[in-house]
Amino acid sequence: MCKKRCHISIVLEESMKIVVALFVLIFAQIKKLVAMFLELRNESFIKAFLVLGVLLFILLLITLRNFLVWRKTYIWIQDQSIMVERNTWFHKKNVYNIEYISNIDLEQNLFERLIGTNRIKIDTNSSVTASKTDIKILFSCEEAKNFKQAVLAGKSSEQPKEHMQIDTEERKECEDDWTSQAKGRLRFSGREIARHVLVSVHPFTYVVIITYIIAILMLLGNEFGNNGINHIWIKIVGGMAATLLAIGKVIYEKIKDAFALYDFKIYRKKDKLYLEYGFFNHVAKTIPIDKINAVIIKEPFFARLFRLYQVQIVNVGTGDEKNENRFILLSLPKNKVLEYMKELLPEYESFLKQKMTYQSKKYYFHYLYKSVIPTVILLFVMYYVFIIQSVFQSYLFPIAGSILFLCVLGTMFLRFHTHAYHMESNYILVSNGIFAKSTTAVLYGKIQKIAITGTILSKVTKLLSVECFIIGETGKRQVSLPLMGREVVNQLVKYMKETDSNI
Amino acid sequence: MKYEYQKLGKKVLWYMYLKTIITDVIAILVLTLIRYFIPWKDNYISAVYYILILLTLLELPIVPYYKYRVYTYKIDEDCIYVKEGFLTIVERIVPIERIHNIEIEKGPFLRMFHLANVTIITAGGEVAISMLDETLADSISEKLRDKINEIVRQRAEVSQIERKNLRTDFRKDIVTEDKKGQQNV
Numbered sequence: 001m002c003k004k005r006c007h008i009s010i011v012l013e014e015s016m017k018i019v020v021a022l023f024v025l026i027f028a029q030i031k032k033l034v035a036m037f038l039e040l041r042n043e044s045f046i047k048a049f050l051v052l053g054v055l056l057f058i059l060l061l062i063t064l065r066n067f068l069v070w071r072k073t074y075i076w077i078q079d080q081s082i083m084v085e086r087n088t089w090f091h092k093k094n095v096y097n098i099e100y101i102s103n104i105d106l107e108q109n110l111f112e113r114l115i116g117t118n119r120i121k122i123d124t125n126s127s128v129t130a131s132k133t134d135i136k137i138l139f140s141c142e143e144a145k146n147f148k149q150a151v152l153a154g155k156s157s158e159q160p161k162e163h164m165q166i167d168t169e170e171r172k173e174c175e176d177d178w179t180s181q182a183k184g185r186l187r188f189s190g191r192e193i194a195r196h197v198l199v200s201v202h203p204f205t206y207v208v209i210i211t212y213i214i215a216i217l218m219l220l221g222n223e224f225g226n227n228g229i230n231h232i233w234i235k236i237v238g239g240m241a242a243t244l245l246a247i248g249k250v251i252y253e254k255i256k257d258a259f260a261l262y263d264f265k266i267y268r269k270k271d272k273l274y275l276e277y278g279f280f281n282h283v284a285k286t287i288p289i290d291k292i293n294a295v296i297i298k299e300p301f302f303a304r305l306f307r308l309y310q311v312q313i314v315n316v317g318t319g320d321e322k323n324e325n326r327f328i329l330l331s332l333p334k335n336k337v338l339e340y341m342k343e344l345l346p347e348y349e350s351f352l353k354q355k356m357t358y359q360s361k362k363y364y365f366h367y368l369y370k371s372v373i374p375t376v377i378l379l380f381v382m383y384y385v386f387i388i389q390s391v392f393q394s395y396l397f398p399i400a401g402s403i404l405f406l407c408v409l410g411t412m413f414l415r416f417h418t419h420a421y422h423m424e425s426n427y428i429l430v431s432n433g434i435f436a437k438s439t440t441a442v443l444y445g446k447i448q449k450i451a452i453t454g455t456i457l458s459k460v461t462k463l464l465s466v467e468c469f470i471i472g473e474t475g476k477r478q479v480s481l482p483l484m485g486r487e488v489v490n491q492l493v494k495y496m497k498e499t500d501s502n503i
Numbered sequence: 504m505k506y507e508y509q510k511l512g513k514k515v516l517w518y519m520y521l522k523t524i525i526t527d528v529i530a531i532l533v534l535t536l537i538r539y540f541i542p543w544k545d546n547y548i549s550a551v552y553y554i555l556i557l558l559t560l561l562e563l564p565i566v567p568y569y570k571y572r573v574y575t576y577k578i579d580e581d582c583i584y585v586k587e588g589f590l591t592i593v594e595r596i597v598p599i600e601r602i603h604n605i606e607i608e609k610g611p612f613l614r615m616f617h618l619a620n621v622t623i624i625t626a627g628g629e630v631a632i633s634m635l636d637e638t639l640a641d642s643i644s645e646k647l648r649d650k651i652n653e654i655v656r657q658r659a660e661v662s663q664i665e666r667k668n669l670r671t672d673f674r675k676d677i678v679t680e681d682k683k684g685q686q687n688v
Contacts, residue, residue, distance in 0.1 A: 448627025
């Protein structure tokens with residue numbers, strides 16, 4: 001394959017980011033700037049134009065730098081590897097082996113859609129780079145599709161050429177008609193997406209808003225008592241605006257989430273999942289089944305109330321960018337999840353039907369043992385702040401202390417009722433959570449490392465805590481198992497040893 | 504064949520004492536600086552300061568010795584096991600076939616005692632067999648490398664066979680489809 005440059009629009013896109021950042025900066029300081037400008041006008045126009053000129057010059061320099069980077073950056077495929085070479089002052093050459101590529105996705109934001117380009121996102125299968133995208137390339141739509149095909153062909157280079165052609169045709173055939181009700185092809189309606197977004201709201205969001213309203217009302221009450229009704233209207237307007245802003249931000253975030261999942265559709269063809277979604281930023285994902293490191297069945301607090309289930313995957317390249325979605329099924333009732341999982345991921349379908357084993361009640365001793373020292377330290381700090389330093393009223397100390405105890409005990413009981421496991425010969429299921437619940441399914445072949453922890457109490461209770469490490473971005477890398485006895489731990493290690501890795 | 508957990512050499516204990524002395528001196532310095540610069544000084548803050556200093560000083564005779572006694576490792580046919588800790592003991596297990604890379608690290612203090620750390624890196628994290636004798640670290644790393652190369656070779660052979668089978672299946676499919684096509688014509 002010959003060396004290629006990114007589409008030239010990348011220069012404009014990168015420079016535009018600076019313009020937007022400058023605009024935000026200017027907008028935040030608009031009052032000061034206007035004052036400064038008026039002052040300058042009185043003194044001399046030349047000074048004002050000089051400031052503007054310097055800004056434009058900086059922008060020009062940045063654009064020139066982006067242009068040079070674009071001109072000297074080449075991408076090509078050679079010997080089963082993607083090569084990215086930058087011949088600028090800081091010479092850089094990266095070689096990514098196609099065999100280790102986990103995902104190759106196409107993305108398009110509004111600007112890219114207007115000028116007909118596509119962003120290619122490539123991720124390699126390693127935890128080291130799991131929290132960010134490894135390669136980002138901007139090509140014209142046609143070139144991007146060809147490049148993706150070339151990489152996919154490289155991944156299975158030993159296959160006969162005709163096979164690849166048939167695969168491409170089959171894929172196209174499926175992509176052509178999303179409205180078809182063929183098996184395993186799923187398209188979520190606007191209503192279903194809205195339901196998903198609403199049940200995903202964290203209950204604390206409501207708590208924060210209510211606390212906000214109460215705090216403002218209390219503040220207004222105080223002001224009313226001190227200054228009388230004549231001075232209070234400014235505070236009322238300010239308080240209302242602040243509350244509305246907090247509520248508006250939540251609504252804005254949810255609408256943004258709904259647009260990000262707009263027209264969510266998924267299907268499976270052979271050993272790959274094909275996903276498409278997004279209104280402003282259209283995403284088309286191809287996920288090889290063997291690169292899925294775990295499947296998570298999520299039940300956020302409100303979804304749990306309405307008995308709805310969401311399915312996520314842990315896969316390098318899915319969910320690593322800000323606000324990126326890692327769902328393969330949005331909020332659905334259990335029977336629907338079972339039905340669709342049979343078509344999309346039959347390898348993981350049985351997971352939903354398993355009966356979980358809950359941990360021994362001796363867990364309470366372990367939890368209290370772990371919580372005693374932090375709780376005592378917190379109580380000591382509270383005592384110091386409330387009683388000795390008198391930062392707050394001293395009568396608030398017992399209230400704050402009781403809240404702390406309630407939180408510790410409440411977390412202990414709620415966690416006990418969700419933390420459970422189920423072990424089969426080829427996978428392990430782990431459920432946990434406090435208000436929300438999530439059940440993670442991991443194939444033994446995907447476990448990279450196990451850490452078994454025993455405390456002083458373990459000698460008495462004979463219980464150990466176990467953590468399995470898989471490939472995934474930060475936060476999704478560790479799967480914490482409930483406390484279990486040595487024989488169960490040994491069984492887990494035995495299963496892991498016997499299973500071949502299939503990364 | 505039965506594999507036993509291995510203990511570290513005697514000189515490791517001296518290395519651990521040295522490391523603890525250095526970290527304790529730094530900790531006491533930091534605590535004293537914080538106490539000196541803290542804007543409010545009362546009996547409670549002083550009490551916390553002296554308790555922390557006492558705990559730091561108590562660490563020196565107890566912790567390195569106990570940690571040395573707990574630290575053990577084992578390498579069997581399939582996995583690497585490392586057990587370490589003080590009050591909380593952690594056992595880490597890594598299957599050999601998941602290893603991506605092996606690193607040998609020798610810092611200035613480790614070199615003083617002719618010791619080395621062997622870090623085993625997998626796609627999902629890493630585990631270190633720390634404070635090994637230099638020669639032992641080299642031999643362990645070499646043995647692991649040989650083992651991984653063997654696994655990679657075996658995998659390549661299996662995948663070649665699988666690919667051959669795939670090609671044969673594909674040709675069979677083409678022939679069948681061709682025959683069907685001819686019959687239809």
